[in-house]
Amino acid sequence: MDESQLSDRQRQVLEAIRRLKQENDMPPTLREIAEAVGLKSVASAKYQIDQLKNMGWLDQIDNVSRGISFSDQGSRHQQEQEAAAESNVHIGKFVRVPLVGRIAAGGPILAEQNIDEWMTLPESLVGKGDIFLLKVKGDSMIDAAICEDDMVAVRIQKTAENGDIVAALLDDSATVKTFKQRDGHTWLLPRNSNYEPILGDEAQIMGKVVAVLRSL
Amino acid sequence: MDESQLSDRQRQVLEAIRRLKQENDMPPTLREIAEAVGLKSVASAKYQIDQLKNMGWLDQIDNVSRGISFSDQGSRHQQEQEAAAESNVHIGKFVRVPLVGRIAAGGPILAEQNIDEWMTLPESLVGKGDIFLLKVKGDSMIDAAICEDDMVAVRIQKTAENGDIVAALLDDSATVKTFKQRDGHTWLLPRNSNYEPILGDEAQIMGKVVAVLRSL
DNA sequence: TAAATAAGCGAACAGATGTTCGAAACAGAT
């Protein structure tokens, strides 16, 4: 899904849709699009729309007037463009981060088959760096106010400092714990009195937890 | 331009237009409005629209599908009534939400002078609706895994159900508590054994907490 | 060069949408 795959005409159509939608506060009709980009036939406009639909840039509700909308991928592009263009209001940058599902030991943390979905988050929330999202299993960090099913944003780094909350790979599964080094050993401390500290010498540190997200 | 001039049906129509427009990202058709408010004839819907048009609440482009929009006056009223409902700019699958700082009792919850900054969040995180962000003060909700300085996303609504975590206006300051109605009284329950339940009969419910964000 | 593909055009069609009209139901005032 690269913008370079778009022809001039297709770029023109996308930009026209964005502009007309903003001007009129509703998506344009095929004929409005045709006129905006200089096409003399409605069918030509529909042809372009169908192309962009197949490429995943647009969604359209069939047989519904003005039923054109940007798809997830398309709107993300639009969003980033608008955010960059709208300089009078401070919006900041965005980071597109993968939500990692299955964890495979040994292999690279991030692999395409492990990624469930993508989410775009403001950089003010997760900071800079290589970030991925992990869904929390269990309640071992409840005293650190991290619950089951929370999503944690993890900045990839191989080590950590005492007290950092980290995501670590242990026995083929990812876990979130407090990092502590003492007496030459690495400990992964749960924050729940029902659990015992784990000796983490063999654990692989995936990164540091930099944000917590919870949907209720 | 007083709301008291509006009949129940007219209020119903305005609310339906606002809701449908937000849900579908485009203004509704007359038939969609008719169905939404329980009118069985398109002509009835048009009759109501014409009334509201003559009263200055709505604008409409003739013979254009989905050509209904709020007039300046209508939008302004909408803003006052819904506590800046129109302030949230929906861009694709993202929602631009204001971070509310100071809270003034009595006045509208959201006012420009109260907004510190804006943040754009994915709709998958906060859901649909009119959302604002609030920074949590104190540790009274620590057992609900909500810490001091966390940001909570609040969906504006005037009431709540038992067990919901809500943001409420109490004594000129905003507070986050668990909502509970019992014996004809409204209680705002902290989730920290060091605090006592608060009788919330006089409190104004700002909305329901739908997400928690924490930067570490 | 010839075939294949992409892009555009015009026309016709079906469905969606806004508009208009007359009649009926309803509530309040006389």
Added chain:
DNA sequence: ATCTGTTTCGAACATCTGTTCGCTTATTTA
């Protein structure tokens, strides 16, 4: 009860809108 204004309904109509089809033109490929 009668009148009057408001609101709703159903139907018909005109326009707008999306869809489909055949055809042409330009570009690319064999």
